[in-house]
Amino acid sequence: MIELDFEKFQGLVPAVVQDYTDGQVLMVGFMNREAWERTLAEGEMVYYSRSRNTLWKKGETSGYVQKVKDIYVDCDDDTLLIKVEQIGGAACHTGYRTCFYRRVVDGRLVEEGTPVFDPDDVYKK
């Protein structure tokens, strides 16, 4: 069993999620021990929501789950890097492929790319 250091930050570890096909960073989420164990058991990403204080399985509402392909643990055992297959092609609730769709250009944020889906269609059925 792999022991992560959940003590460093209030029972949570950050998980960087990277598309396994091309290495694009899709999002960063947090896991508590239960989310980590469910992710291992189910092979799909489960996070802990800091704002709602609850577990949430990515894709539970949208169907756009993240299938785990590879898991890396950092040198301090307190951060995860997980390579996934992003079902539906987009990780961000805005419909963009990545949550990091805004780039700093001359001191302001400029959107890159176009949304893959319309959040109104996906989340408000």
Added chain:
Amino acid sequence: MIELDFEKFQGLVPAVVQDYTDGQVLMVGFMNREAWERTLAEGEMVYYSRSRNTLWKKGETSGYVQKVKDIYVDCDDDTLLIKVEQIGGAACHTGYRTCFYRRVVDGRLVEEGTPVFDPDDVYKK
């Protein structure tokens, strides 16, 4: 000026650091407002150490600074993705290129690759 949400996590935002040449995720660090402003001003990564409660400029001791190439802000304004040129070829204090040099294989951690430098040479001069 870009306003990040430092309130969500005790004045800090996580920064995912990715090699700008091939997209490998090198490390995750945290920044407070001062580290963020110094990073923007100096064009090299400056972090906030949670264990030492102080700013630290990556490469201050080793000379292996991280030159900022591109900055992305996530959809919630509370996480950064920064593409860098890693001077010296390695980001991890262990000498490995990335802090994520251990992969989960059959429930245990297996090291991948070989260190780029010997930490004893770099940090104990």
